[in-house]
Amino acid sequence: MSQYKNDVNKILEDLENHIQGFSYGTSPKELYEPISYIMSLGGKRIRPLLTLLAYSLYREDYQEILTPAMAVEVFHNFTLMHDDIMDNAPLRRGKATVHEKWNANTAILSGDVMLVRAYDMLLDIEPKLLPICMALFNQTAAEVCEGQQHDMNFENMGTVSEAAYIDMIRQKTAVLLGFALEFGAILAGAPPTDAKKLYEFGVNIGIGFQLKDDLLDVYADKEKFGKQVGGDIISNKKTFLLLKAKELATGDQNTALENWINAKEFDKEQKVQAVTEIYDQIGIKNLTESKMKEYFDKGFAQYASINVPNQYAYQVLLKLTQDLVNREK
Amino acid sequence: MSQYKNDVNKILEDLENHIQGFSYGTSPKELYEPISYIMSLGGKRIRPLLTLLAYSLYREDYQEILTPAMAVEVFHNFTLMHDDIMDNAPLRRGKATVHEKWNANTAILSGDVMLVRAYDMLLDIEPKLLPICMALFNQTAAEVCEGQQHDMNFENMGTVSEAAYIDMIRQKTAVLLGFALEFGAILAGAPPTDAKKLYEFGVNIGIGFQLKDDLLDVYADKEKFGKQVGGDIISNKKTFLLLKAKELATGDQNTALENWINAKEFDKEQKVQAVTEIYDQIGIKNLTESKMKEYFDKGFAQYASINVPNQYAYQVLLKLTQDLVNREK
Incomplete structure (x- = not known):
């Protein structure tokens, strides 16, 4: 294992011990x-890890900010607990969701306390x-909720534009990655311009990650993916791939796509295969990859423009992000 | 109208204008x-009013803290929005609840954003x-959630002790009144011992208010009450009155009470009349009034022990609280 992975694992171990030892x-x-x-x-634990790594660009004592970094993870898990109720999701990471294991009321109220505890950790x-960090945290938290509401609204809309979709995933998932990085930088006393560039790095990479999620759901290597390929196609989830296909499909393609979307009863494998073929005909894979690359490039360009005291830590964060960019599941 | 009421109404008007003009x-x-x-x-708007009046004990420029005072009201309404989902309540102040007018998902997510906005107002x-106020706010917010969970747990319990019930209403409703007062005092730079006494004043008065709510539901003057008398009896709500009655009822009283509680079909008026008669036989009204008076006395003793610069403002807060203590609906 490379030295960089050892370093990241050491940080993750400290973080995990801190999380496990915490009483809510x-x-x-x-x-x-x-x-x-x-x-x-x-x-x-990507989000708190990003906070700790961004902090490490400027200072060595990341152990000092384990609690604030954990706030980002607690907030993230609060959104998962409430989103799972709204999405009626039975499973989270292969285990029963909180509203399934207990009930919806418990999931609402426990989630509320989690949000309060996240603020407590900011103390x-x-x-x-505190004021600047809390202002950014509040802004991010509100945007995450806005993104979730837009996502739910999309389910009831016939068409969704590319711009609206990108903005939804920016809010729902990317801004929290941006905040995680900016937060770490601010806690380390980084120059504000660096902190802002790290935010933009995180947001752009985050949008790329979500596009990659959309792509892997259809085009992942079955052996490596670890879950069903085509789940989004089966459930008609309005991913980047589907909305581009609806935008670009013509004639017979369009008819076939609409028929599959509207079909009440169908063979799952057949639907996945058929819709994937339509995607292939339109060139959806390339389109998505190129859009994804656009955001990754934009993100890495922001990262390349900062100048940090610890060049080794700079490489660690870069390599971690590249690994996430290149993941196949 | 007395001068004190004019003063309170002026503050309420400023507060209301601030609330109406706010964009979330x-x-x-x-x-x-x-x-x-x-x-x-x-x-x-009792809670933010208490914040403004506590502040006014020490300073005259309450207009400066309208936004933080409003945070208390936004937090309170966030708890109402989520509690209404959990309690499956169709109406709030005579209008459709949010989850009825929209849906449960919207009520969950809007509530989440409300909590975030409340924190934003603290900025x-x-x-x-900020650190001390936020620490107290977090502590209070967590206790309010704990109280709501205890209240829900009580619904599935055969018996609830007096101590457990008082602790539940302390958390669910009283601590927020205590916080509202302490918060105003802290914002005005009051001595910490005064701020703590104002907190105790609010908590004890708050427990008294809830006992009064329980009492009025059964013993209010129908003409003045404005809603159905006996609603808690009809729904078997575990109020102070019911749990004391279950604790003290013997022989035939106990059998009759249990029969009414377990009856699936019944005439509402008949049940209210019969249970009220059992309460009367046991002397529940006196018991509750005496417990209520104990908390009111304790609260007012705390208030009497502080020494504030503005004696007129002291009288205003005292009179407002006395009016709330003496309300008949």
Whole structure:
């Protein structure tokens, strides 16, 4: 394993120990057990890791900000707990969602307390940095909710424009990655222009990640993907691929696509194969890859424009991001 | 109208104008319209009023803290929006609840944004006061959620002790009144011991208010009450009155009470009359009044022990609280 991976794993281990040792409260247990539960389901901890790595560009004592970094993860898991209710999702990371394991009321109220606890963790910040960090956190949190509402609205809309879709994924998923990076930089006392560039780095990379998610759902290598290929096609999810296909399909393609979308009963494999063929005819894979690359390039250009004291830490964050960009599942 | 009422009404008018002129956001409208809607349903605005009056004990420029005071009201309405989903309540202040007028998902997500906006309003505080105010706000917010969870748990429990019930209403409703007062005092730069006494004043008065609510539901003057007398009896709500009755009823009283509680079909008026008669036999009205008076006395004793620069403002807050104590609906 490369040295960079060792370094990242050491940080992740410290973070994980901090998360596991944290107490959110004890009574009533119906309120706090779901918080420990969702936080223990794992996940890659990308967001707090980005905070710690951005901080490490400027300072070496990342252990000092484990609690504020954890706030980003707690906030993220709060949105998952509430989104899962709204999306009626039975599973999260292969385990029962909170509203399934307990009930919707518990998932609402536990989520509310999680958000409060995330703010509590922000109090671990140096007081003079609290107002600016909290303002950015609030802005980000509101945008994440706005993105979720737009996403739900899209489900009831016939067509969604590319611009509206990109803006939705920017709000729903990308701004939190941007905030995670900017937050770490601010906590380290980075120059404000650097902090803003790190935000833009995160947002652009984040949009690219979501486009990659959309793409992998259809074009992933079955062996490597680890979940069903074509799930979005089966459920008519309005991904970048589908909305571009609806925009560009003509004549017979269009008829066939609409028929598959409107079909009430169908063979799943057949639908995935048929819609993928339409995508192939239109060249959706290339279109999505090129859009994704556009955002990745924009993000990396922002990152390349900052000048940090710790060049080694700079390479670590760069390599981690590149690995995420190149992931195949 | 007395001068004190004129003063209170002037403050309420300024507060109401501030609330009405505030923008929570615009797009997507599904997210922000429910916030304006619930905030426009009115209510007595007691909590922010307490913040402004506590501030006025020490300073005259309450207009400076209208936004932070409003945070308390926005937080309160956030809890109402989410509680109404959990309680499956069709009406709030005579109008459709948010989850009825829109849907549960919208009520979840709009509520989430309301909580974020409440924190945003706290940023209007002098930076050096932000950490202490936010710590108290977080503590209060978590306790309110804990109280709501305890209240929901009680619905599935055979018996609830007096101590557990008092603690539940302390968390669910009283601590926010305590916070509202302490918050105003802190913003005005009051001595910390005064601020803490004002908190205790609010908490004890708040417990008294809830006991009074429980009492009025059964013993209010029908003409003055404005809503159905006995609603809690009809729905078997575990109020202070019911849990004391279950604790103290013996023999035939106990059998009759249990029969009414377990009856699936019944004449509402008959049930209210019969249960009220059992309450009368046991002396529940006196018991509740005496418990209520205990908390009111404790609260007013705390208030009497502070020494503030503005004696007139002291009388205004005292009279307002006494009016609330003496209300008959």
